[in-house]
Amino acid sequence: MYKSSLGSRMFDLFNGLFMLLLVVVMLYPFMHVVAISLSTPEAISAGKVGWLPKGFNMEGYRYVLNRADLWIAYRNTLLYTAGSCFFVLLFTSLMAYPLAVREFKAQKAILFYLVVTMFFNGGIIPTFLVIRELNLLNTFWVMVLPGAVSAFTVIIFRTFFRAIPYEYRESAFMDGANDFRILFSIYMPLSKPLLATFGLFTMVAAWNEWFSALIYLKNENLFPVQILLRKILILEQFADSGSSSGVVRMEGNISPRNIQMAVTLVAMFPILVVYPFAQKYFVKGIMIGGIKG
Amino acid sequence: MQMMRVFLKQKYLYLMVLPGLILVFIFKYLPMYGVIIAFKDYNVFAGVFESKWVGLRWFRLFLDNPMALRVFKNTLLLGLYNLVFAFPLPIILALLLNELKIEWIKRTIQSITYLPYFISVIIIVGMLKELASLNGLFNQVLSLFNIEAMNFFGRPEFFRTLFIGSGIWQNLGWGTILYLAALTNIDPALYEAAHMDGAGRFRKIVHITLPGMAGTIVILLILAIGNMLEADFQRVLLMYNPVIYSTADIVGTYVYREGLESARFSYATAVGLMVSVISFVLLLAVNQISRRYSENSLW
Numbered sequence: 053m054y055k056s057s058l059g060s061r062m063f064d065l066f067n068g069l070f071m072l073l074l075v076v077v078m079l080y081p082f083m084h085v086v087a088i089s090l091s092t093p094e095a096i097s098a099g100k101v102g103w104l105p106k107g108f109n110m111e112g113y114r115y116v117l118n119r120a121d122l123w124i125a126y127r128n129t130l131l132y133t134a135g136s137c138f139f140v141l142l143f144t145s146l147m148a149y150p151l152a153v154r155e156f157k158a159q160k161a162i163l164f165y166l167v168v169t170m171f172f173n174g175g176i177i178p179t180f181l182v183i184r185e186l187n188l189l190n191t192f193w194v195m196v197l198p199g200a201v202s203a204f205t206v207i208i209f210r211t212f213f214r215a216i217p218y219e220y221r222e223s224a225f226m227d228g229a230n231d232f233r234i235l236f237s238i239y240m241p242l243s244k245p246l247l248a249t250f251g252l253f254t255m256v257a258a259w260n261e262w263f264s265a266l267i268y269l270k271n272e273n274l275f276p277v278q279i280l281l282r283k284i285l286i287l288e289q290f291a292d293s294g295s296s297s298g299v300v301r302m303e304g305n306i307s308p309r310n311i312q313m314a315v316t317l318v319a320m321f322p323i324l325v326v327y328p329f330a331q332k333y334f335v336k337g338i339m340i341g342g343i344k345g
Numbered sequence: 346m347q348m349m350r351v352f353l354k355q356k357y358l359y360l361m362v363l364p365g366l367i368l369v370f371i372f373k374y375l376p377m378y379g380v381i382i383a384f385k386d387y388n389v390f391a392g393v394f395e396s397k398w399v400g401l402r403w404f405r406l407f408l409d410n411p412m413a414l415r416v417f418k419n420t421l422l423l424g425l426y427n428l429v430f431a432f433p434l435p436i437i438l439a440l441l442l443n444e445l446k447i448e449w450i451k452r453t454i455q456s457i458t459y460l461p462y463f464i465s466v467i468i469i470v471g472m473l474k475e476l477a478s479l480n481g482l483f484n485q486v487l488s489l490f491n492i493e494a495m496n497f498f499g500r501p502e503f504f505r506t507l508f509i510g511s512g513i514w515q516n517l518g519w520g521t522i523l524y525l526a527a528l529t530n531i532d533p534a535l536y537e538a539a540h541m542d543g544a545g546r547f548r549k550i551v552h553i554t555l556p557g558m559a560g561t562i563v564i565l566l567i568l569a570i571g572n573m574l575e576a577d578f579q580r581v582l583l584m585y586n587p588v589i590y591s592t593a594d595i596v597g598t599y600v601y602r603e604g605l606e607s608a609r610f611s612y613a614t615a616v617g618l619m620v621s622v623i624s625f626v627l628l629l630a631v632n633q634i635s636r637r638y639s640e641n642s643l644w
Contacts, residue, residue, distance in 0.1 A: 060546045067441055071454050074438075077514070078457050081472045084482070088475065099480030147365030150358035157355065162362060169369060171625075174376025175617040177604040181382070181393070182375045198372040201365045231357040260465035263579050267605055278467050285471035286583055313475070316468055323463050331456055334463075338522050 089113070089314040093307035112310030116318055121272070121280060129259060129276040135196035136258035137251050143200050144250070145243075148209030149235045153221070166203035180267060194268040195261070195276070205250060212246045213239055249337035252330045259323065277319050284315050383615035396611075403615035412599065420595040420620070423581075424573030426505055431513050432569055435520030436562060440554060442521060443528050444546075458518025470583040473511050474498065498584070501592040508584060508593075512577065523565065524558050531557040563641040571628030574620050596620045 080103070087105045088096060095106035116122060150156045151163065174182075179198070188194040216239060224234045240247065262278035269275060378393075383403060385396040407413050438458075445451040461469065476482045477497040484494040497503045535553050544552070578597025585593035596616065604613025628643075636642035 057545065063444070063546065064446075067444055070441065071445070071450075075454060075457055078461065078518070080482075081476065081514075082460075084475070085472060097480070099485060102482075143365050143368060146361045150355075150362050153358060155355075156358050158359070158362070162366070165366070166369065169373040172377055173373065174379050175614065175621065176600065177610055177614045177617060178376040178379030178382065179372070180605065181379055181387075181610060182371070185392070186371070197368060201368045203369075206365065231361065235361070256463050260463075260467075262465065262467055263582075278465055281465075281467050281471070282583070285467060286474070309475070312471065316471055320464060320468055327460060327463060328456070331459065334459070335522060338519075339526050 085313045111306035112314035116314045125277045125280045132195040133258040137254045139200040140254045151210045152213035170203045190271045249333045387611040403612045416599045423576040439521040439524035461515045462519035501589040504593045527561040570631045574624045
């Protein structure tokens with residue numbers, strides 16, 4: 053440890069203050085959502101709610117949890133999230149394994165086939181038309197299959213598989229295992245951190261996905277949480293004063309903003325719960341990806 | 346014969362890549378082929394193949410449309426402001442985080458600033474609307490200066506600030522990761538040597554830390570310029586309304602409205618294609634310039 057100059061200590065002071073300000077700016081919106089969702093309508097319309105709830109009011113949550121469409125949407129989002137995660141990991145591993153096998157003849161051609169898609173794409177309209185021609189509109193599949201294989205992820209998986217000692221594959225061959233066995237009982241168990249990282253990335257992306265649902269799904273029974281959230285949060289024009297609007301009938305002690313913030317929290321809840329545990333995997337993931345690309 | 350035997354020996358490998366090949370073909374290659382409708386008069390009943398060719402009709406139609414100038418200008422300005430205001434901030438934050446001496450404080454701040462990245466755009470925009478509402482935080486701050494409450498989302502002059510600001514809020518922390526990763530590769534001996542030579546803290550930041558990130562900065566800058574015209578139109582779609590189209594309508598949202606809401610498929614595809622081509626040329630150019638002058642390039 054060396055003596056620090058006055059300038060250096062001043063720097064530390066300002067740096068510390070800046071970090072404090074940053075933390076406040078980052079956390080305030082989250083706290084504010086919680087606070088509004090729990091406050092009384094009078095306090096909300098008087099603009100008195102900041103960091104902490106004013107009064108106590110669970111009506112917003114009661115209203116939200118009594119909405120049948122929310123439960124359906126929650127179930128759908130869970131299905132899309134689980135489905136996306138499963139297909140991404142399965143198809144990406146299946147495709148990356150042969151590309152990691154040195155003597156696989158078609159390797160170069162397939163890599164080229166993949167890399168082309170990193171630079172060119174058809175854009176939203178042609179993709180929409182293809183999906184419509186295939187009769188995939190309004191199906192579960194449209195939410196899980198189009199994003200299942202991406203060139204970038206396959207290449208990262210391939211790099212990871214290549215680092216696994218080749219002797220494992222050869223000796224498993226001697227014992228009579230075929231390539232499927234080798235992938236599922238040797239390569240994939242050895243790649244758990246990789247699978248966890250990309251599984252989590254996929255799940256967060258699927259949980260938050262709304263645009264493909266907006267353009268590909270018209271059937272309300274298939275809507276994910278995000279679409280419902282958009283309806284309640286962005287599209288429904290509630291009166292600011294808390295008086296009843298045509299869309300949602302207010303009864304008793306409840307403000308539309310109670311509802312909006314309660315549904316926001318309900319939609320965000322799984323992410324907030326998983327985040328502290330998953331964070332290190334996310335950072336690892338971006339590092340693996342960032343080294344090349 | 347020889348080839349046949351190799352193929353049979355590797356039949357499982359071919360079987361394994363098959364699902365991926367098919368998915369990529371359907372969801373990536375077919376749409377690429379579908380881009381040809383930009384040069385055709387797409388008709389739902391005739392399909393992509395049978396529709397009539399019309400050459401550059403849609404491109405001309407767009408360029409003759411007064412809307413073209415507006416969406417181009419809005420797209421370009423959003424991209425430019427993003428580059429000027431949002432791009433440098435993660436670099437600065439990474440430098441400042443690197444100067445924090447207590448490890449757990451640094452890690453806590455990282456965790457907190459990464460969080461918004463994982464929240465859905467809809468929630469981000471919802472929170473922003475709440476903060477910008479008539480008795481929300483923004484108007485409360487303004488009232489301290491005796492400024493009358495205003496409807497931020499109803500005034501075109503505020504859109505760009507709201508868009509860039511919310512983008513910074515969401516992506517600032519996450520954006521530091523690659524820079525911080527680059528910093529872990531700096532040899533600590535460099536700092537010691539500089540200290541021996543009497544370099545102070547600021548000189549170390551300027552002469553060691555910053556150069557240590559330079560490669561990453563250049564690569565990310567090339568990518569950012571290549572993406573300049575591809576502003577996050579999904580967020581714009583959630584934030585804009587007809588009252589503020591004059592500043593908020595960008596190419597992505599225009600393509601969405603014309604193509605998916607008005608079903609003018611060929612026209613919208615042509616507009617999208619034009620911007621993609623410009624973006625691609627931009628990326629090639631920037632990459633070339635960078636390769637010549639800084640030895641950093643994407644390929």
